[in-house]
Amino acid sequence: MADSPSRSGVFQASTDKRLEAFAESISFDRRMYQQDIRGSIAHADMLASVGLLTREEFSTIRDTLKEIEAELDADQFPIRFELEDIHMHIEQALIDRIGDVGRKLHTARSRNDQVSTDVRMWVREALDTVDARLLELQRAFLSRCERDFDVVLPAYTHLQRAQPVIRPPLLDGVYRKTAARSGPRRRLSPTRQRMLAWRCGGRRNHAANRS
Structure with a gap:
């Protein structure tokens, strides 16, 4: 059997x-x-x-x-x-x-309905986790900006060391990239919205509409 x-x-x-x-x-x-x-x-x-x-x-x-x-x-x-x-x-x-x-x-x-729903729910929650961790990273950059005004680092140009700079502007630059309109957190939002679309029965309903 x-x-x-x-x-x-x-x-x-x-x-x-x-x-x-x-x-x-x-x-x-x-x-x-x-x-x-x-x-x-x-x-x-x-x-x-x-x-x-x-x-x-x-x-x-x-x-x-x-x-x-x-x-x-x-x-x-x-x-x-x-x-x-x-x-x-x-x-x-x-x-x-x-x-x-x-x-x-x-x-x-159907099993396809079930798999599609589970994957969408899992991805949506995973995106929320990634977004929360990116927010923690942004806050960490800002926190270091306030504490590292006495830290001096070499800037680079064309892979060569250039003039010395303090650390906060470098950290602020990284923060601004993560917070920008094209940054990673902004790109997560439309993906999360697509995961909210409910697709159960979609294939059967589509077939029924065509018939």
């Missing part, structure tokens, strides 16, 4: 270990488990709001997903490479624990 849910009902023999090693992404996409669980809880809440889940079923799914998240936080969640990615790991754990109610979570959502 096939040992991966993604291939069950298609192949009878077990998957070759070389294919499992080629197809798996759990070794790097497990970092998105928090986004995957938050997205799944939101999706389950939507299913309950339109009557496809009862509120009791939603509560069961939500509470079980939070249990799984706690195990992942504590690095106590078992990883199986035949399950390929973090999405299938969480989905299979949910089904193993609460049975067919867990299968209902996949209603009205």
Whole structure:
């Protein structure tokens, strides 16, 4: 019997270990488990709001997903490479624990929807982290400007030493580059805005519109 849910009902023999090693992404996409669980809880809440889940079923799914998240936080969640990615790991754990109610979570959502949503959420939060660290760097430059007026350094021209200068103008120049309209923090903002676009069901909706 096939040992991966993604291939069950298609192949009878077990998957070759070389294919499992080629197809798996759990070794790097497990970092998105928090986004995957938050997205799944939101999706389950939507299913309950339109009557496809009862509120009791939603509560069961939500509470079980939070249990799984706690195990992942504590690095106590078992990883199986035949399950390929973090999405299938969480989905299979949910089904193993609460049975067919867990299968209902996949209603009205494709794996492509799930991956796209998780990646966008993860990238958005990573951009926020980068932005916060750049802000800390800018503040550090300004702080040194106030403290280093007695530090003298050689300026350079054409890779050769030139006249001596004090350090603050050099640090201020670096600060201004990071704070400029074309600086790194300004470039992060439009990328973050694009990550806010919700794409769930986009391909199916596009196909439906074309038909």
